[in-house]
Amino acid sequence: MDRQLAEYASSNGRQDERTEAEIDAAIHASFDMVDEAFGCPLCGNCVMDKLVWSSDYEHITCAACGITYTPGE
Ligand SMILES: [Zn+2]
DSSP states (O other): HHHHHHHHHHHOOOOOOOHHHHHHHHHHHHHHHGGGSSSSSSTOBGGGGGGOOOTTTSOOOETOOEEOTTEEE
């Protein structure tokens, strides 16, 4: 866990679901982002977990807004 985030959580005196979700989001933000050029052209989503490649690896479906697009175009 990120040390600063852990200190923030304890100093704030709350360890509820929202805090854990925020820490989880921060961890994902630093590890699971694709390059902006491959992100969703409609909503700008770059979260790898929400971008699903087609079986031929030519298209990506954005799980956030539902469109399918060709990356890099
Ligand atoms: Zn999208």
